Amino acid sequence: MHSDNRSAKPCRPPLAGTRLLDQVRERIRYLHYSLRTEQAYVRWIRQFIRATGLRHPRDCGVHEVEAFLSSLANDRKVSASTHRQALHALLFLYKEVLDVDLPWLQEIGRPQARKRIPVVPSTDEVARLLSQLTGELGLLGRLLYGTGLRLSEGLSLRVKDLDFERRLIVVREGKGGKDRVVMMPGSLLVALQAQLDRARELWDRDRAANTAGVWMPDSLGRKYPRAAYSWNWFWVFPAPKVSTDPRTGVIQRHHLFEQRLQRELKRAVSASGIVKPVTVHTLRHSFATHLLQRGTDIRTVQKLLGHSDVSTTMLYTHVLEFAGGGVASPLDDLVVASAGPQSRRP
Template structure:
């Protein structure tokens, strides 16, 4: 299809104008490609609600994707029609979203968290400990900048979290010294890079234009930089990015298995455990909501259903026999 490359370029341009992440850009472009390919390379402007629903139905029925994946595809197509093609079509709001099943999050006990962390070492131990100790999401820790760690106030500022919102969370007392030592080593490596006329990091375009020297400044460096340089897919510049989250995901999976834990735990499970253990300790739900960055307290309330004391206060009828 002759217009396909131009259309995807428009999608990328609109995504970058809205400062969406490179991950969102890749995912949205891939869903647009699949949508066009599904309908024999017809242009999206020639299609409507029937074609969108046929595509989503195929994902659910023939490909058996999850509700969240189906909704991700729908979000990409809505972005295409509204933001790229600028088509104000009445059917956009009528496309039915897949209903996500309500599942309780996997939560590790305090002892299980200790067992898993004991299987990790060095930088990966520090990242995992920060996930559990602060309740941050995995990519929030990976993208953490030096300037957002406040040792004096014992807090961390999470920038551009989910929903592009900033929030403040706790810096665990037990991690102050390990994190300080880690950052000292990172700073020494950064100074060496500056001497080699490197040492710049990615900044969103608006910030890079406003503060042209900021990418080289210590304050803007990643707390957890990658071990090697890589090429920025958008600008083509070669520089040091943050640690690849897959490193922790792989190591965490091994640690869980090595600790003899059969729960399907991932690094994100540490965030669930953080919230649950705070509530178990008597922390009020509104505070936990703010620390997690939930827009609605109903999202936070799901952790009240997995509290250990919830089932223990009920005496099973079998135990009365």
């Protein structure tokens, strides 16, 4: 009989680093976690070490972990999602880096995130907002609203991901590492072509300067080392200047930084007179809600958004249930009843 190894822990290569945080980074990169996850985990682990008086985590136990997490919730008043992220960072530290599988870590309570109804501007408000965005950032904002892409997905688009013939955009490695396909808005065809012309100028400049190309996923970068220099893999929204990759130290062309659209959108919200709290992610919420408002099937919206569970997409239907006077308030009946006799007086 063959033994059941389904529960066996996968073999990990030995860590080469000597400092704890370097070992954390090494293991995260081996598991192909994103740079943002790496930065968040390192930050939480550093805070945990400082909170325990610079003690090594091997010398800490359930009391120190619970005290740290309680301090986040009670003293710093962090959100449930932030609280869970800190816990996941500590779980990663003990299980993946220190190779310590402690049962009590799994028993520590995880706060449940509350489902919030998303803020969704009306179509008129979105039109006013987008009218305040111009140039490259204006195109990016319209693309996010017109396709439902997350900001990171829009910025990560490569030239090869745009299919003008079939009017499709392929989203690679979206949230959860999933690929999907979304529509290419017909109203953006000319603007996207012009954007590629501007990007081509930067690509030509990089090739003339022998710049180290663009960032590539690890496996593809090793298998096709010249792909990073090719036009197909160049960014649709490249940064105006080259920068140093924080992981490799290589100077290369990155895509636009997220903060640029975030800052510009904040200015546009103020200029358009919208009083609702609007962020870049609000454009994605608006895309989904306005599609449903037009009668688009919820399963189609689910696929366009890349949601694994339709219940996540269902959250947008709550905005529509009472919108536009679909359900009358009983107060309105009282007002009509009281106004009726008066309207018949001579």
